[in-house]
């Protein structure tokens with residue numbers, strides 16, 4: 095089988111989605127599944143929809159195009175504010191987009207009118223992450239502006255947390271978002287179908303506190319794909335941590351003494367200590383590198399030590415009998431490594447579906463189901 099590759103267990107992704115959808119349903123919150131880390135891979139997106147996600151969200155128009163070309167007809171929202179140069183395609187391919195810039199909204203409206211459409215607008219509010227967003231004090235004016243503009247319809251507001259700053263969403267911040275939704279509706283009428291509270295980092299809040307207020311949507315990528323809470327890196331109870339496995343191949347098996355090699359060339363105190371304690375006795379090279387993955391995001395299997403990575407080589411230490419050239423080594427990966435691996439042209443994606451299940455019935459009937467290829 096070709097190497098390097100990412101093996102994807104679709105049944106685990108479906109299961110993770112279903113688990114979260116069920117838990118959040120009781121809190122009045124729906125799951126919008128975010129496909130950006132898998133570059134809009136259509137079968138993975140379909141697994142999320144089959145697990146009960148109400149719609150998809152993407153950061154890049156190229157990934158949305160990939161989803162549409164594969165035949166997905168479900169609602170797709172662009173969660174990165176559209177590039178001014180791409181507004182025509184955004185209106186063509188996305189049902190809605192998150193926005194922070196008046197000039198972009200004006201351009202979206204013009205593109206929508208040219209296409210005889212109405213494009214749905216969500217306003218992204220800055221609530222402390224310091225990445226994107228409109229100042230809360232400006233949201234009311236912006237909302238009124240959008241409501242008065244032909245070609246676009248204001249459908250929601252949202253916030254995003256813990257991406258740039260690592261600041262987690264507090265109950266006070268979430269209450270502020272709900273108040274803002276109420277304030278917008280006092281000015282514009284009851285237009286807000288969606289109040290989107292944030293991303294995977296919101297799950298502790300969504301699952302633990304008592305009132306979720308106006309928040310009725312979360313945009314979830316990492317938790318569904320990797321089963322972890324992004325802020326702590328800890329596995330979420332009942333979710334699969336191993337839906338993705340990176341498989342790499344040994345290209346140099348390290349004939350000769352690893353002890354001599356490491357002490358003469360690498361010689362970091364930590365590595366030397368491992369060698370002295372006989373926890374490393376082989377130096378192995380794998381055929382992948384920083385161009386394919388974020389090497390720091392590989393979780394080393396037992397008995398394997400990360401030594402270093404260059405653009406095309408990953409150097410590891412192993413203990414015990416030397417591995418043969420051609421041996422495959424399997425790694426669990428974090429979000430950063432997953433994101434880069436899925437975008438790397440040299441990494442194949444191999445889909446598995448161990449427990450095919452009938453998809454959840456969609457009342458809207460808008461999702462066409464894809465066959466696995």
Ligand SMILES: *Cc1c(COP(=O)(O)O)cnc(C)c1O
Pocket residue numbers: 128130153173174254292293294295313314315316317324
């Ligand atoms: C990436 C992203 C998400 C999803 O984040 P996860 O941590 O993967 O759940 C949600 N919203 C926005 C705006 C994003 O950029």
